[in-house]
Each structure stands twice: as C-alpha cells, then as structure tokens.
Amino acid sequence: MDLDPWSAITKTATSIIGSSADTKMAQFEAAKKALHLLQSSGAADHLVELCLSVIDEDNTKLLSLLNAPDAVKLLNEKDSSGLFPLTYATVMGNETATTLMLNKSTEMINTPDGLFGYTPLMWAVYYNRKDIAVELLNYGADPNVQGWNGVTVHELLKPDSDMYDFFEEHGLLKDEAMASSSPTNYDFYKSTNDGAFGAQDDELMDSIRLKTAGLNVRPDLDDGLYKDNNAFITSNSLLGDEFDFNRLLKNQYIIFSDYDILAILDLIFTLDTKFTHKTTYPAAVIYQCVRYADHLKDNDTLVENFMNLAFTKIRSNTSSKSGVTSVYSEGDIVLQSYWLSVLNFLFFYLCRDDGFFKRYPKILQELITTLQSLMIELANSIKFRLNGMVDDCLLNYTSIPDIGTTLYKNDWNFFKKKSHAKSTYEEILEMLYPPSVKEQLKPSPIRIIQTFGALLYVLDLHNTHPLITQQTLSIVFYWLGCTLFNRIVSQKKYMSRAKAIQLRLNISVVEDWARSNDREPKIPDMDQDLLKLFPYTLMEDDLKEDHTLKLHGVALFHGDPKNTFDSAFYHTDLYNIVTVHMEPTFELLQWLQCLSGLQTSEEVDGMISAFQKLNVAQLWTVMDKYRYELDEAKVDKQVRKIMEKKAKKENSPVEGISYVSKDSLLLLNQDLQFPVVIPTVLEMVDQYGAGIGGVNKERAIKFQPFLPVEILDSVDEIHEQRTKLREQQAEEETLQNELDDSDGEDGDEAGKVHTGQDKNDNDDEHSHIKGSVKDDDLFGELRVPSSLAHREWGNENEINPW
Incomplete structure (x- = not known):
C-alpha cells in the first residue's frame, strides 16, 4: 500500500535521525x-522551489525566483x-x-528559525562557516541576539x-x-564616557570594530534618503522638490522669538539621540531659525546672539569651552565627529544663503574658530588613545629576529649571547606561515592604523567634507611624527643602526x-585669483589684498603642496601629508643608519647638506649618544670634534620647523596648531549637490536643510x-500697574513687549507673521563674550596669533 507524501516524509525522517550522530x-x-518529496508529489509551491534551489545550489534558478514580485515575502517566510x-x-554552505x-532582503537575518531557534549567524558559527558568517555580519547580523532558551552566538563558539x-x-x-584575563585584549573602542550617545551606540561601535578589521560594514546610512523610523518628509505640497536658498518660502524657516533661543538650543542637543547620526538636522534647525531672523525679522542682534550662543554651546558640549586646547583627553570620538559634521553642514547652508x-x-x-576647536578636540581624543601605544606598537615592536638580540659596545654583555639565523627546515617553514591570532593581538603597528581607521570611519559616517577630514587626519599625523622624533632623540636606547x-x-x-586610504580633495575649478582670496570672497565685494576685516586662524591658497600653512597642502593626497609630517623622523632614522659609515668631515658635511629638517644640534646629539654594535666602526674623533x-x-x-x-x-613642538582650511562653495556644492548635470537629485535632497515634521512640531x-x-505674564503685569496707578493712567504701555522692526517688503506671503511675534528685547543690552581663541575684531595692526 502506498503511503501519502506526509507519511513518507515522517518515515524517511525517522530513519535519517536514527542513523545520524548529529x-x-x-x-x-x-x-x-x-x-x-513535496516536489515529486506535485505539491510544491514557490517557497518550496526557492528552498530547493538553495539546497541543490541551482543559483541560476534561484536568481530567476528572486526576481519574482513575491520574492521578498517568500524570503521572510x-x-x-x-x-x-x-x-x-547557511547550513549547506551555499555562500553565493x-x-x-x-x-534582496535582510529582514529575517536576526530571526530564530522554528526548528531549533537558531539565527542564521548561529548556524554559521555552529557549522564553522566562516565566509558566510562574515557575509552575515556585513549585512547586519547581531551576535548578541538570543535564540530559544537564551542561547547566543557566543555560547556556540568552540575554543x-x-x-x-x-x-x-x-x-x-x-x-x-x-577579555580581562589578558592585557593584550585591551579594547580601544570601549568608551568609559557614555556621552550623549550612551548605550544606543553599541551597534555603531561594533561597526567600527568590524570596519577597522577589514569587513565591509553596511550601515545603511548612505543608501539614498534617510532610512529611519522618523521618515523623511518629501511631500511636494509641504516642502517642494528642493530647498530654495534664494527665496523665503513657507515651511522653509522656523518662527521663533529671542526668549525661545535657549529652549531651541536644548532641543537641538537632543537630536543626536532621537535621529542618530543625522547631522543635517541640527544644522537645519539653526539655519532655518537664522534665515527667519535675518530675512523676515531683519534683526541683526537676534541673528548674531543666536549664532554665538549656538557656537558656545557646541564648544562646551564637546569639552572645548573656550577656544582650542592642547590637553589630551579621552573624548567621545563619535560625539565630536557628529558636531564637527553639524558645523560642516551649517557652513554649507550659510554659504548658499547669498x-x-x-x-x-x-x-x-x-x-x-569653533570648527578649529572641534577638529583639535577630535584629534586630541585620538592622541590620548595613541599616546600609550606609540612605545609598544612602534618604538619597541620588533619583527626582525636579530634586532632584539643585538649586542652593543659599552653594554654589560656577559649573560647575553649573540643569536644566529635559524637554518632548520622546521624553523624556516614556521617563518613562512602567518602569525597566530594571539601573536597578532600583541602590540604592533596594526593597532595604530586601526585607530586611524576608526577616526576615518566616524568622519565618513557623518558625511564630513573630505577637506575637513583631511585636516583632522593631518593634525594626528603631525603629532605622531613629532612624538616619534622626540622620543627617539631623547632616549639613548633608540639611537642605534639596528633600531633605526x-x-x-x-x-x-x-x-x-595612507596609500590604501589615499584621498585627494581636488582643487576647485575656479579662477586662481579668486581662489587665493577665499574665504574673503564670502565677506567683501571689493576684493583686495589688504582686507578691511582680518580673519584669524584660516589658511589661504598659495599653491605650495609642502607648506602645512597653505590651503594647497590639504588638497593633496593623504600619503603626501603623511610624508611631509614624518620627514624629520625619516631624516633622523637615515642619520642613525649611516652615521657609523661616515669617517671624514667631508662625508659628514655631504650628509648634513642633504637634510632639510634637522639642525646641527640634533645631529650632534645623536652622534654623541649613538650606541655602537660590537662589530661596528666608531666615528673618527676628529670628526666628532x-x-x-x-x-x-x-x-x-630650521625654517618651517616649530620647536x-x-x-x-632639540625637541619638536608636537602641539603646534594649524590654521583651518574651509572648503569653497564649489567644493561644498560638488560634495553635497546633485553632481554634474544635476543627475543625483536624491543626494542633493538628502543634504538639504529639510526637517521632519516631528522636529518642526517640537x-x-x-x-x-x-x-x-x-x-500671561504681561497681562498680570498690566493688571498690577492699573491697580497701582493712582492717577488712572493707562498701564497697557507697561505690559507691551517690544516687537523689533520688520523688514519692509512687498511679499504678502509673510504678512500674517510680521508683527504677530513679540520680542522682549532680551538681548538688547547683552553681548555674548567673544571667543578666547582670537583677539578683538577689527584691530588691523595686530599680528596673527596663529
């Protein structure tokens, strides 16, 4: 008697389970x-066909099935x-x-199945499918998701x-x-400062770890428009197709009064938690408020005080309360890069406002000044993390076997033995294999570049302009070059040929x-004379070299790609920036490698003439403290004298070197502060606009100062x-004045609120607003203190403090 399909399935399953150890x-x-069996019985539906194409590794059929309209629905069933x-x-190991x-869909990626309660990542770990696990992590698989009975990926890992x-x-x-049992497992990315982001950024920090480990993280932050629970409003009736920077249209400005400023600023500083990493939102709130006060209210005082308070609050929120600082601190690099990006977009919007x-x-x-402050704060956070790693990861790290056992003259070598090169087959074969995981976790230069990778990742995450990214990296590279130089020239143990x-x-x-992340912000295609005058072109119509108003802390374009105080330097590739900052260290190491081979004063003079960044005092210090190897010839005494x-x-x-x-x-100034290079309007439009021909409109809309309804309602x-x-306060005050006025004078004047003076224009579109918003002249006498990072404005005879 023939069995029905389900009976046959049950019988087959029983026999398979009974004969298998797993x-x-x-x-x-x-x-x-x-x-x-379902397929052979003719009872297969589209889901069965889809699963069978995966099992049979029929990827051609799978691709055709995935192109069907109901494919996404089937993948989630x-x-x-x-x-x-x-x-x-995952279980069958079908990576393709x-x-x-x-x-096609990642909705089910963290959902446990109905058979064992395992997620796909759990199955990949259980069956040791490493390539598939990497792919799942790239698409957002969470190792911390719990399956049935609270099982996680970590419990399935086999030592x-x-x-x-x-x-x-x-x-x-x-x-x-x-992790705590081994000091080598120190987690650089684990922040002790919760900051404004707190626990919600665990996913971001995991992404940073994966990114610096070489995995292709897909944060879904750069795919078209913003994709979050607070949907981006694109209704044509509400916002229009594009933001109009030339005209003041409805719903493209924010109505406020001076007594609203503090509350609005408090609201702005909650957006980083409500709209994670959407840096255009705080910039858009500030810009829409400013354009209302500027174009509609025509209130210069309101504009200046609003902006000054915003800048002050941003600096205080990132631990830089009064200009720049050179104190290294363990700051939140995510928070600092967030507000750096906010300033980046605010500058873009204000530039577009003609x-x-x-x-x-x-x-x-x-x-x-605020932009420079934030770049230095972010760089100092990276310096703080690098400062403790430079010795172990760069100066003391040894990969050449004979370096660590080199014997030196004037050292106590009684208990030391000079090592010999390994020659056995097993030892040579061992050297050909890559180091073990534990060896790789030890301090090495890889830890340094992982830190740079984290900095680059958070800046890219917040869509920071490449020119600002280049400057932030440059500050850290300069510090690293000077730190290496100072520690080498001040410690005798590093002054040897082998160490060099x-x-x-x-x-x-x-x-x-630097080569693999070689970025090069292109010099804008504009008139060179105008480029040399930027950013004064934003301020003055009558351009001339002796500018009426002097900007402090800003670098101009002079066309010298080797001058760190020139805008052209930051428009070069990242490798050139590293090379320039490391040049004193490179020359010092070259001097150490060649020193013992120089036996005449002519040879010494020829070598010295080739150096551009070292002075004679530094060269003599190295020569005087140099450590000679046992079989190394000493420099002639006459040459030393x-x-x-x-x-x-x-x-x-030496010209161009700060001590x-x-x-x-002898020592270089590792905390030298560089002027800021701000991108031109053309560079900003090219980065955040629709591109040549206006084809990429989605990108342009993404970076325009639109706001979600939720923020506008708030x-x-x-x-x-x-x-x-x-x-209500005005009415109470008026009533009290009427009761106290024995002469019966009208007390309404005492309760009136000064409304300021509106702009006289013929635009009836905004006539319902003019005069309806009452201001109390809150900032009539108040003047926010100017930044301590520069002197008083307008003193033409002062020297540039930078």
Whole structure:
C-alpha cells in the first residue's frame, strides 16, 4: 500500500535521525527530504522551489525566483519545517545563495528559525562557516541576539576553532572574564564616557570594530534618503522638490522669538539621540531659525546672539569651552565627529544663503574658530588613545629576529649571547606561515592604523567634507611624527643602526595605510585669483589684498603642496601629508643608519647638506649618544670634534620647523596648531549637490536643510508655550500697574513687549507673521563674550596669533 507524501516524509525522517550522530543535521536532512518529496508529489509551491534551489545550489534558478514580485515575502517566510531559505543556505554552505538573498532582503537575518531557534549567524558559527558568517555580519547580523532558551552566538563558539579565532581577532567576543584575563585584549573602542550617545551606540561601535578589521560594514546610512523610523518628509505640497536658498518660502524657516533661543538650543542637543547620526538636522534647525531672523525679522542682534550662543554651546558640549586646547583627553570620538559634521553642514547652508557672511562677517570668524576647536578636540581624543601605544606598537615592536638580540659596545654583555639565523627546515617553514591570532593581538603597528581607521570611519559616517577630514587626519599625523622624533632623540636606547632599521620598517605600515586610504580633495575649478582670496570672497565685494576685516586662524591658497600653512597642502593626497609630517623622523632614522659609515668631515658635511629638517644640534646629539654594535666602526674623533664645534656655533632653527622652546632646538613642538582650511562653495556644492548635470537629485535632497515634521512640531510647541506664558505674564503685569496707578493712567504701555522692526517688503506671503511675534528685547543690552581663541575684531595692526 502506498503511503501519502506526509507519511513518507515522517518515515524517511525517522530513519535519517536514527542513523545520524548529529541530530541537528539529521533533522535538516529530513527537512530537505520532505521538500524533495513535496516536489515529486506535485505539491510544491514557490517557497518550496526557492528552498530547493538553495539546497541543490541551482543559483541560476534561484536568481530567476528572486526576481519574482513575491520574492521578498517568500524570503521572510518559514517552510513546513520552520526554516527560512537563508537558513538552508547557511547550513549547506551555499555562500553565493546567501549573498543573493541578503541583497534582496535582510529582514529575517536576526530571526530564530522554528526548528531549533537558531539565527542564521548561529548556524554559521555552529557549522564553522566562516565566509558566510562574515557575509552575515556585513549585512547586519547581531551576535548578541538570543535564540530559544537564551542561547547566543557566543555560547556556540568552540575554543581553538577557526570561528572562535575569528571572533577573538576582531574583538567580537563578549566574555568579559576572558577579555580581562589578558592585557593584550585591551579594547580601544570601549568608551568609559557614555556621552550623549550612551548605550544606543553599541551597534555603531561594533561597526567600527568590524570596519577597522577589514569587513565591509553596511550601515545603511548612505543608501539614498534617510532610512529611519522618523521618515523623511518629501511631500511636494509641504516642502517642494528642493530647498530654495534664494527665496523665503513657507515651511522653509522656523518662527521663533529671542526668549525661545535657549529652549531651541536644548532641543537641538537632543537630536543626536532621537535621529542618530543625522547631522543635517541640527544644522537645519539653526539655519532655518537664522534665515527667519535675518530675512523676515531683519534683526541683526537676534541673528548674531543666536549664532554665538549656538557656537558656545557646541564648544562646551564637546569639552572645548573656550577656544582650542592642547590637553589630551579621552573624548567621545563619535560625539565630536557628529558636531564637527553639524558645523560642516551649517557652513554649507550659510554659504548658499547669498550675502550672509557679507552682512555678518563676525559669524564667519566664530564659525572658523569653533570648527578649529572641534577638529583639535577630535584629534586630541585620538592622541590620548595613541599616546600609550606609540612605545609598544612602534618604538619597541620588533619583527626582525636579530634586532632584539643585538649586542652593543659599552653594554654589560656577559649573560647575553649573540643569536644566529635559524637554518632548520622546521624553523624556516614556521617563518613562512602567518602569525597566530594571539601573536597578532600583541602590540604592533596594526593597532595604530586601526585607530586611524576608526577616526576615518566616524568622519565618513557623518558625511564630513573630505577637506575637513583631511585636516583632522593631518593634525594626528603631525603629532605622531613629532612624538616619534622626540622620543627617539631623547632616549639613548633608540639611537642605534639596528633600531633605526626596525623603526623605519614599523613606520612603513602607517605609510601603507595612507596609500590604501589615499584621498585627494581636488582643487576647485575656479579662477586662481579668486581662489587665493577665499574665504574673503564670502565677506567683501571689493576684493583686495589688504582686507578691511582680518580673519584669524584660516589658511589661504598659495599653491605650495609642502607648506602645512597653505590651503594647497590639504588638497593633496593623504600619503603626501603623511610624508611631509614624518620627514624629520625619516631624516633622523637615515642619520642613525649611516652615521657609523661616515669617517671624514667631508662625508659628514655631504650628509648634513642633504637634510632639510634637522639642525646641527640634533645631529650632534645623536652622534654623541649613538650606541655602537660590537662589530661596528666608531666615528673618527676628529670628526666628532668638528661636529661638536658646529653644534655650538650654528645653533639656529630650521625654517618651517616649530620647536618646544626657543632656547632648546632639540625637541619638536608636537602641539603646534594649524590654521583651518574651509572648503569653497564649489567644493561644498560638488560634495553635497546633485553632481554634474544635476543627475543625483536624491543626494542633493538628502543634504538639504529639510526637517521632519516631528522636529518642526517640537519647535512650534516651544514657541507657542513660551509665547502664551509671556502674554500671561504681561497681562498680570498690566493688571498690577492699573491697580497701582493712582492717577488712572493707562498701564497697557507697561505690559507691551517690544516687537523689533520688520523688514519692509512687498511679499504678502509673510504678512500674517510680521508683527504677530513679540520680542522682549532680551538681548538688547547683552553681548555674548567673544571667543578666547582670537583677539578683538577689527584691530588691523595686530599680528596673527596663529
């Protein structure tokens, strides 16, 4: 008697499970057999066909099925066994099918199946499918999702397996006891400062770890328009197709009064938690308020005080309360890059507002000062993390076997033995294999470039302009170059030929990273004369070299790609920036490698003439403290005397080099502050506009100062509540004056609120607003203190403090 399909499936499953040691795989085999029986019986639907194409690795058929209209729905459904199509692909090791389905939908990626309660990542870990696990992590798989009975990925990891080593290598293990047991597992990205982001940025920090580990993180922040729960409003009736910077249209400005400013600023500083990483929103709120006060209210005082308070609050929110600082601190690099990007977009919007900086040149100066402050704060946070790693990861790290056992003259070598090169077959074969995971976790130059990778990632995450990104990286590279130089020249243990060779090799890792991330902001295609006058072109109509108003802390374009105070320097590639900042260190290492080979004064003079960044005092210090190897020839005594006389006589600084002290020309000033290079209007439009031909309109809309309805409603509510409160206070004050006025004079004047003076225009579109918003002249006498980062405005005879 023939069995029906389901009876045959049950019988087959029982026989498979009974004959298999792996019950999980046995049930998968039973589920596969069930699908094949359904297909042979003619009862297969589209979901069954989809699963079978994955199981049979028929990727051509799978691709055709994924192009069907109901493909996304099918990918998120479970079959009769409780399994997703993605689960079959993961267990069977079908990497191509996994990629095809994840490109179509990722909704089910963190959903446990109905058979064992495992997510696809759990199955990949359970069966050691490393390539598929990487792909799942790239598409947003969460290792912390719990399956049935609270099982997570971490509990399925098997020690000493490839998958376990992969998770350990990339910092994805969550076992705190294990992490704390080894000092090499120090997690650079684990911030002790919750900041404004707090626990909600665990996902971001995981992404940073993956990004710096070489995985292709897809944060879904750059795919078209914003994709979050607070949907971006694109209704033509509300906002129009594009933001109009030339005309003041309805719903493209924010109505407020001076007594609303503090509450609006408080609202702005909550947007980083409500709309994570959407830096255009705070910039858009500030800009829409300013354009209302400027164009509709024509209130210069209101504009300047609003902007000054905003800049002050931004500086205080990132721990830079009064201009720049050189104190390293463990700041929140995500928060600091967030507000750096906010300033970036605010500058873009104000530039698009024709003539704004001509009317308010002081605001441009405050913006430049705040921008410089935030770049230095962000760089100092990176310096704080790098400062403790420079010695172990660069100066003391040894990859050449013989370097660590080199014997030196004048050292106590009684218990030391000179090592010999390994020659056995096993030792040579061991050297050919890559180091183990534990070896890779030890301090090495890789840790340094991972830190640079984290900085670059957060700046890109917030869509910071490439020119500002270049400057921030430049500040850190300059500090690294000076720090290496100072520690080498001030410690005798690094002054040897062998150490110089190893150090040059270690620094080459940083150079390789710069090459692989070689970015080059292009010089804008504009008239060179106008480019040299920028940003004064934003402030003045009558351009001339002796500008009426002087900007402080800003670099102009002079066309010298090697001058760190020239705008052209930051328009070059990143590798050139690293090379320029590391040049003193490179020359110092070259001097150490060649020193013992110089036996005549002519050879010494020829070598010195080739150096551009070292002075004679530094060269003599190295020669005097140099450590000779046992078989290394010493420099002739006569040459040493000549060199010492030159050092005492020619004690002059090298042009373009900043030293710690004018009296001592030995150490470099590692905290030198550089002027800011702000991108031109053409560069901003090219980066955030629709591109050549206006083709990329989605990108242009994404970066325009539109706001979601939720934010607009919050600002309107602030204005309405405070307006009602002030009207109520005015009425009470008027009533009290009437009771106290024995002469019977009308007390209405005492309760009136000064409304300011509206702009006289013929635009009836805004006539319902003019005069309806009452101001109390809150800032009539108040003047916000100017930034301490520059002196008083307008003093033409002062020297540039930068």
